[in-house]
Amino acid sequence: MKNLDAISFIKHNQLLIYKTFLLLIIVLYSFSFYSCKKEANSNCKDCLILHSSLDNDKVKPLEKMFDKIELIPLETTDNSLIKIVNNYQYDRTTGRSYVLDRKSILLIFDDNGNYLGNIDKRGQGPGEYMIITDFALNLQKNQIVMLEPLGFIYCYDFEGKFIKKLDLSNLGVNILRIEILDENNYVLWSIPDDIHDGIYIISQETGELVNSFWKDKFLINMSFADFYTYFNNVFFSFRLLNTVYKITKDGVEEAYEWNFGNNTTDINRYDIFSGMNNYAEDVTKLMSKLESREIQYECLRNFQNKTYFYTQLHFANKYSKHLFYNKTTKQSIWYDFSSEAILSSPFLYFSDEFIIGTLDYEEKDKLLNCSLLDEENKLKLRTFKDDDNQYLVKYYFVSP
Numbered sequence: 001m002k003n004l005d006a007i008s009f010i011k012h013n014q015l016l017i018y019k020t021f022l023l024l025i026i027v028l029y030s031f032s033f034y035s036c037k038k039e040a041n042s043n044c045k046d047c048l049i050l051h052s053s054l055d056n057d058k059v060k061p062l063e064k065m066f067d068k069i070e071l072i073p074l075e076t077t078d079n080s081l082i083k084i085v086n087n088y089q090y091d092r093t094t095g096r097s098y099v100l101d102r103k104s105i106l107l108i109f110d111d112n113g114n115y116l117g118n119i120d121k122r123g124q125g126p127g128e129y130m131i132i133t134d135f136a137l138n139l140q141k142n143q144i145v146m147l148e149p150l151g152f153i154y155c156y157d158f159e160g161k162f163i164k165k166l167d168l169s170n171l172g173v174n175i176l177r178i179e180i181l182d183e184n185n186y187v188l189w190s191i192p193d194d195i196h197d198g199i200y201i202i203s204q205e206t207g208e209l210v211n212s213f214w215k216d217k218f219l220i221n222m223s224f225a226d227f228y229t230y231f232n233n234v235f236f237s238f239r240l241l242n243t244v245y246k247i248t249k250d251g252v253e254e255a256y257e258w259n260f261g262n263n264t265t266d267i268n269r270y271d272i273f274s275g276m277n278n279y280a281e282d283v284t285k286l287m288s289k290l291e292s293r294e295i296q297y298e299c300l301r302n303f304q305n306k307t308y309f310y311t312q313l314h315f316a317n318k319y320s321k322h323l324f325y326n327k328t329t330k331q332s333i334w335y336d337f338s339s340e341a342i343l344s345s346p347f348l349y350f351s352d353e354f355i356i357g358t359l360d361y362e363e364k365d366k367l368l369n370c371s372l373l374d375e376e377n378k379l380k381l382r383t384f385k386d387d388d389n390q391y392l393v394k395y396y397f398v399s400p
Contacts, residue, residue: 046254047243047253047254047255047256047257048255048256048257049256049257049259050256050257050258050259050309050325051259051261051330052258052259052260052323052325052332053260053261053263053332054260054263054297054313055263059333059334059335059336059340060333062335062340062341062342062370062372063371063372064398065324065333065397065398066372066395066396066397066398067372067396067397067398067399068372068373068374068396069341069367069370069372069373069377069393069394069395069396070377070393070394070396071359071367071373071377071380071381071391071392071393071394072097072109072111072112072113072391072392072393072394073113073380073384073388073389073391074097074099074107074109074113074115074389074390074391074392075109075113075114075115075389076387076388076389077115079115079118080107080109080115080118080389081389082099082101082107082389082390083101083102083103084101084102085099085100085101085348085358085390086100086101086102086133086134087099087100087134087135088100088348088349088356088358089135089136089137089349090348090349090356091137091139092351093139095110095111096108096109096110096111096116097109097110097111097113097392098135098137098144100132100134100135104120104122104129104131104132105118105119105120105122106118106119106120106132106135106144106146113391113392117160118160119144119146119156119160121154121156121160121162126162127154127156127162127165129146129148129152129154130148131148131149132146132147132148132154133147133148133149133175133176133177134146134147134176134177134178135147135178136178136179136180136186137180138155138180138204140180140183141204142157142158143155143156143157143158143163144156144157144158144160145178145180145186147175147176147177147178147188149174149175149176150169150174150175151167151168151169151170151171151172151173151174151175152165152166152167152168152169153165153166153168153178153186153202153207166202166206166207167207168188168200168202168207171190171196171200171209172196173190173191173192173196173200174190174191175188175189175190175200176189176190176191176225177189177225177226177227179227179229179234180229180234181201181234181247181249182232182249183204184203184204184205185201185202185203185204185210185249186201186202186203186204187199187200187201187202187227187234187247188200188201188202189225189227189236192214192215192216194215197212197213197214197215198213198214198215198216198225199212199213199214199236199247199252200212201249210249211249211250211251213251213252214252224238224239225237225238226238226301226302228302228303228304228350230303230304230305233246233247234246234247235247235255235302235304236252237299237302238299239298239299239300239314240267240295240298241267241268241299242257242258242259242264242265242266242299243255243256243257243258244256244257244302256309258299258311263296265294265295265296265297267295296315297313297314297315298313298314299311299312299313300312300313300314300320300346301346301347303347303350303355304327304350305350305351305352306327306352307326307327307328307352307397307400308324308325308326308327309324309325309327310322310323310324310325310347310350310355311323312346312347319338320336320337320344321334321335321336321337322334322335322337322342322347340366341366341367341369341370341372342366342395343357343358343359343363343393344363345357345358345360352397353396353397354394354395354396354397355394355395355397356392356393356394356395357392357393357395358390358391358392358393359390359391359392359393360390361384361385361386361388361390364381364384364391367381367393368381368382
């Protein structure tokens with residue numbers, strides 16, 4: 001969801017890579033999957049293994065998992081209209097929601113969904129950008145950090161005033177992701193090749209390169225990478241891998257891995273990764289494996305809080321399951337979005353008290369009869385129009 005404009009931008013400079021990427025994504029989203037016959041070997045040497053089952057789903061009633069559901073309609077005006085959410089951040093200290101639209105405009109809403117303003121600096125003048133693919137909230141320095149993919153970081157205060165621009169174009173890569181690593185450094189993600197790394201540690205003050213690492217398999221790296229932060233640690237994962245990694249200034253380490261027994265898909269065991277120079281041939285081999293239905297799921301997004309590890313597994317077009325793995329009991333709790341009052345898209349924010357996702361108009365009827373919605377929130381649903389902005393949905397966990 002965060003990559004659409006980035007891919008469009010990259011294709012001007014890397015047309016063949018773009019075509020390969022597009023083809024791979026189309027294939028991934030157009031198959032029905034089946035179970036592998038052999039249990040995959042773990043790629044996790046010393047990290048935590050999260051064992052679960054795809055066959056024996058344990059569905060917990062929503063009322064046992066969540067205390068209430070709150071709907072937050074994002075105000076719809078000519079200035080605040082959201083086309084596609086490329087990224088979302090929530091500031092707990094102010095209750096503000098920050099939505100990066102695909103038009104490279106950062107829209108700001110309060111805790112009730114009222115539109116507060118935006119950062120729209122599109123242009124070629126001082127403090128202006130051409131296109132933004134990602135952003136992060138640097139709360140320690142009271143800055144909003146916005147990423148231009150050809151290697152520029154723009155810093156603004158929370159009122160939208162331009163502070164500074166960091167030039168990273170000497171890296172020679174298209175940067176797609178940014179996250180705050182620590183009080184001194186950013187971590188960036190770019191699709192690596194045989195020459196360039198994928199992860200870059202950059203000084204927040206000067207933009208100088210502190211460290212870089214990660215190459216791995218080219219096709220795996222093309223399958224999207226996601227960051228999330230928990231207890232001041234930055235984690236990242238790929239859709240085609242079961243392992244979630246922790247990033248430090250010095251490198252990456254395996255944090256934990258999803259294991260589904262005989263149904264675990266291990267893409268690393270296929271001999272189809274020969275490097276960027278042979279990516280066209282590799283894609284053909286990968287497509288063959290996909291057509292034979294040896295790949296059965298993708299891990300769309302990962303999060304964790306003090307109680308749960310979370311991932312969303314995508315099995316086929318419009319078929320996904322949310323998985324909550326209890327850290328104490330080691331039990332898995334599944335929610336199939338087709339039968340539960342829960343969203344089909346991955347969650348965007350994860351905390352100990354609640355999680356936040358977005359509700360499209362097409363899914364509103366799923367929540368109308370949910371007992372976790374009070375009459376005030378049901379009224380919000382009934383007034384939801386198809387040309388309104390998406391609603392934010394907050395699921396509050398039951399207190400331990």
